[in-house]
Amino acid sequence: MLSWNWFRHPSGRSLEELNCIKDEIAAYEFSHNGKDEWKWSLHGSGHFHTSVLTELITMRLSSEAATTSTLRNNFLPQKVEIFVWQVLKNRLSVRTELEKRGIDLDSTRCPICENHIGTLDHTLLHCSFALEIWGRVHC
Template sequence: MDPNCSISDRISISENGLTFLWNWRRPIRDGREQRDLISIISLCENFRFGSCDKWRCDLDKSGVFSVAPLRKAIDSMALRRCGPPTMWLKTVPTKIRMFIWRGRLDRLSTKVNLIKRGVHLEDDLCPPCKEYLETINHILLECRKAVDVRRNIKYWADWIPDSVSSINDLLFFGQSPELGQL
């Protein structure tokens, strides 16, 4: 591998199209690596190669590559939409921001999600109440322990709404400017 190689060292243009001259440390594996490589190659078809050795990117009107338009293009193809965009408030600790982000995507390790991933568990009930399935909505909104915690926070800080019907309602409210004033 040569980290200082140029684009022309790895891609050549002929009448048959683009030819890629990879120099991998190991062969590409089947499955996800193979699919990712095919996706990258298909994305490269949108780039124009000129006489000078530089990328021209069609994602931006200027033709100059920058990370922001590429990130937006990848996000629009790869990410599912779930409510309003995430606001990363600096006043909220990173662990809490990551918890909120994973909660919005339903990627927290609840019992229901673990069972979906093939983890064997004795049951899928909420440990504190033993009455309902342990889903993200239940543990953060419906469980009597969660209701008690929200009631205590409301009493202490006076900023959580009285009724919340979904995780997005709670998280959207948690992103409000009032949170920065606590």
């Protein structure tokens, strides 16, 4: 049991935050010998090992590759592959996606042309700037 010694008792938002912290703390078991330590739940020993983490990531990526089709091209730089993957998975941080993730924006309009909603299609295909770039690429 934790004891609290306050200079000034919290109220309002501070009290709400304190209650959230208390709820988080309640989920942990503290040792009685005075030696609390972090335990890593992904390994039986409770200790963090980069080799185990690398193995887990490799297993996860290989299982995802087995269940979904992936785009691999040895001629493209990795950052281009990542960009294409983000486009295919609708993971680019365009205005509408940021708003869906709860990020407070002044507007969801395209920051370049300000004429249309900043969707993925608009940003990559229909925006005046994108059309200019595509025109230069196709020359």
